[in-house]
Amino acid sequence: MSRPRVLIVEDERVVSFLLTRTLEASGYSVTACADGLDALEIGLGQDFDLVLLDQRMPGLLGLEVLQRWKAAGREFPVIMVSGITGEADVIRALEVGAVDYIRKPFSIQEVLARVKVRLRGVAP
Amino acid sequence: MIETIILWINYGMLGYVLVMELQILLLATASYIALRQDHFTRRHGRIRDLATSDTTPPITIIIPAYNEQVGIVESVRSTAMLHYPRLEIVVVNDGSSDLTVQRLVEAFDMVPIDFPFRPAINTKPIRRIYRSRMPLPLVLVDKENGGKSDAINAGINVSQFPYFMATDADMIIESEALIHAARHFVEDRDRTVAVGGNVRPLNGSRVRSGSVSDVDLPRRPIEMIQTVEYIRSFLAARPGWSAMGSLLIVSGAFGMFRKSAVIEVGGFRNDHLGEDMEMTMRLHRHYLKKKQPYRIVYAPDAVAWTEVPSSWEILRKQRIRWHRGLIQVIWQYKGMIFNPRYRQIGLIGWPVFIIFEFIAPTVELLGWVIVPGSIATGFVQAAVAVPLAIAALLLGAINSVVSLFLDDRFGYYGKADQTLRLLFYSLAEHIGLRQRSVWWRFRAMFWNPSKKVWGDMQRTGVGNLSGSPGEEIRTG
Numbered sequence: 276m277s278r279p280r281v282l283i284v285e286d287e288r289v290v291s292f293l294l295t296r297t298l299e300a301s302g303y304s305v306t307a308c309a310d311g312l313d314a315l316e317i318g319l320g321q322d323f324d325l326v327l328l329d330q331r332m333p334g335l336l337g338l339e340v341l342q343r344w345k346a347a348g349r350e351f352p353v354i355m356v357s358g359i360t361g362e363a364d365v366i367r368a369l370e371v372g373a374v375d376y377i378r379k380p381f382s383i384q385e386v387l388a389r390v391k392v393r394l395r396g397v398a399p
Numbered sequence: 400m401i402e403t404i405i406l407w408i409n410y411g412m413l414g415y416v417l418v419m420e421l422q423i424l425l426l427a428t429a430s431y432i433a434l435r436q437d438h439f440t441r442r443h444g445r446i447r448d449l450a451t452s453d454t455t456p457p458i459t460i461i462i463p464a465y466n467e468q469v470g471i472v473e474s475v476r477s478t479a480m481l482h483y484p485r486l487e488i489v490v491v492n493d494g495s496s497d498l499t500v501q502r503l504v505e506a507f508d509m510v511p512i513d514f515p516f517r518p519a520i521n522t523k524p525i526r527r528i529y530r531s532r533m534p535l536p537l538v539l540v541d542k543e544n545g546g547k548s549d550a551i552n553a554g555i556n557v558s559q560f561p562y563f564m565a566t567d568a569d570m571i572i573e574s575e576a577l578i579h580a581a582r583h584f585v586e587d588r589d590r591t592v593a594v595g596g597n598v599r600p601l602n603g604s605r606v607r608s609g610s611v612s613d614v615d616l617p618r619r620p621i622e623m624i625q626t627v628e629y630i631r632s633f634l635a636a637r638p639g640w641s642a643m644g645s646l647l648i649v650s651g652a653f654g655m656f657r658k659s660a661v662i663e664v665g666g667f668r669n670d671h672l673g674e675d676m677e678m679t680m681r682l683h684r685h686y687l688k689k690k691q692p693y694r695i696v697y698a699p700d701a702v703a704w705t706e707v708p709s710s711w712e713i714l715r716k717q718r719i720r721w722h723r724g725l726i727q728v729i730w731q732y733k734g735m736i737f738n739p740r741y742r743q744i745g746l747i748g749w750p751v752f753i754i755f756e757f758i759a760p761t762v763e764l765l766g767w768v769i770v771p772g773s774i775a776t777g778f779v780q781a782a783v784a785v786p787l788a789i790a791a792l793l794l795g796a797i798n799s800v801v802s803l804f805l806d807d808r809f810g811y812y813g814k815a816d817q818t819l820r821l822l823f824y825s826l827a828e829h830i831g832l833r834q835r836s837v838w839w840r841f842r843a844m845f846w847n848p849s850k851k852v853w854g855d856m857q858r859t860g861v862g863n864l865s866g867s868p869g870e871e872i873r874t875g
Contacts, residue, residue, distance in 0.1 A: 287506075287507075287533060288476060288608070289475075289476045289479045289480060289507075289533070289535060290533050290534060290535065292479075292480050293479070293480075293534065293535070294534075379508070379532045379533070380530075380531075380532035380533070380534070381534055382534050383534045385534075386534070
């Protein structure tokens with residue numbers, strides 16, 4: 276069985292790098308992008324087992340990207356990563372179709388744990 | 400009578416320079432042996448394991464920043480991406496008058512936190528401490544201006560890990576460098592108190608997203624000469640001194656320390672221009688006095704790149720500052736000279752350093768005046784003096800070439816044209832920079848030590864060099 280594919284959409288290069296390094300070390304195949312519009316395009320064209328989607332980004336906001344994916348019938352699970360705002364955003368994201376929401380400040384290990392929970396049953 | 404005295408003064412000077420060059424050659428031989436041994440340990444060691452092991456010591460990287468708004472964000476990014484299992488980055492804003500704090504707060508979503516700590520070293524007051532809300536081990540200490548040493552001390556107070564590394568905001572550290580340096584703490588945890596890294600001139604290399612993507616030699620002669628100089632200092636001299644337990648400088652640009660040791664000796668001193676050398680000497684004195692076994696070692700494979708001055712004016716200022724720093728340290732530690740209590744440092748390392756680093760400019764300068772003068776006035780026969788002078792210069796050139804050979808194993812400048820250029824400038828250094836440097840260092844001896852300097856070098860900033868992510872700009 277091939278390695279589970281994870282898409283990381285995160286505009287801060289360091290965070291993206293650290294997430295990628297940690298997830299790859301845990302056996303996931305990672306694609307990373309830093310811009311809302313790029314994310315939209317990649318998500319429309321490729322399939323993933325899980326997507327980590329930052330809310331605040333250049334191009335398009337995370338929530339907008341998520342809405343457009345859903346409208347296009349993309350069904351991969353999406354975890355929203357952000358949280359400068361209150362619970363309204365969390366609820367909105369979950370309503371639109373996110374499976375989970377990680378609020379700031381968060382740790383890389385926490386993200387890894389949540390990814391593992393979501394991908395239980397999928398190797399590794 | 401007078402004739403004999405003048406004759407012997409001449410021979411003395413020429414002899415001195417010859418002995419100095421011979422000493423460098425001896426040192427280079429010692430370095431060669433040390434590098435070979437180190438290479439052997441490295442190949443059979445467990446560098447790969449260290450990168451992921453739980454026993455690898457966690458390290459706090461302290462970046463003192465004074466008006467670094469241009470490059471600080473990029474500098475933090477590249478530091479956070481270094482290959483090392485457990486890192487903490489502490490940026491200390493030393494009362495900058497620019498937007499250093501704001502840039503960091505915006506880029507890394509930093510918020511003020513309550514951070515209770517007990518200061519181990521006295522520093523200027525800390526205004527605020529910030530932590531990033533991103534999953535980055537990043538802390539920002541905003542304090543009142545107190546100088547670079549004071550900033551490093553504040554970073555030590557706030558740091559959480561047992562080891563720290565002090566670096567400059569404009570340094571580019573190689574990805575594996577921390578592992579190479581930390582290896583020495585793992586190998587001899589009880590004795591190792593400090594590890595110095597290998598600092599190389601960045602000029603001429605390509606920088607991409609805060610790391611060196613393509614190593615190349617600089618184009619300007621002034622930069623090339625410094626490249627040759629750095630290679631000689633960091634490859635022909637330091638490995639040898641380190642192997643003899645007499646490494647007298649752990650570079651401020653890349654120095655890793657056991658925190659408790661630095662606290663024990665009272666932290667970095669603010670009244671020294673060469674605070675890195677002063678700290679190294681203080682550690683030596685402390686442990687030798689206590690008769691406690693310790694190690695201060697040099698790690699040639701722990702590489703960091705820095706931009707060296709590309710104008711004669713800035714280079715002149717830098718060299719004058721270095722030499723004055725050296726004078727301060729010599730004065731401070733004069734009691735160690737020829738003192739058997741300080742063993743290899745007191746008897747060999749320190750006196751040799753003083754004789755050939757401090758006294759050399761004066762002797763050499765006088766030599767350039769007196770020897771030709773004596774020949775012109777007929778006191779000394781050109782047939783004797785000229786060959787001696789040429790021998791000294793040739794030996795100097797041989798030394799430079801030998802250090803190129805030592806550097807070759809690192810494989811940075813492997814192409815034929817690079818080797819040729821290095822060779823050319825190794826020889827050219829002895830006609831040009833050497834004399835200028837001698838003059839600057841001679842001039843440096845006349846000064847008013849009460850003047851304070853933070854660093855005159857104009858910074859363009861790593862952020863500037865790297866441009867926006869993905870973009871390539873050639874520096875130098």
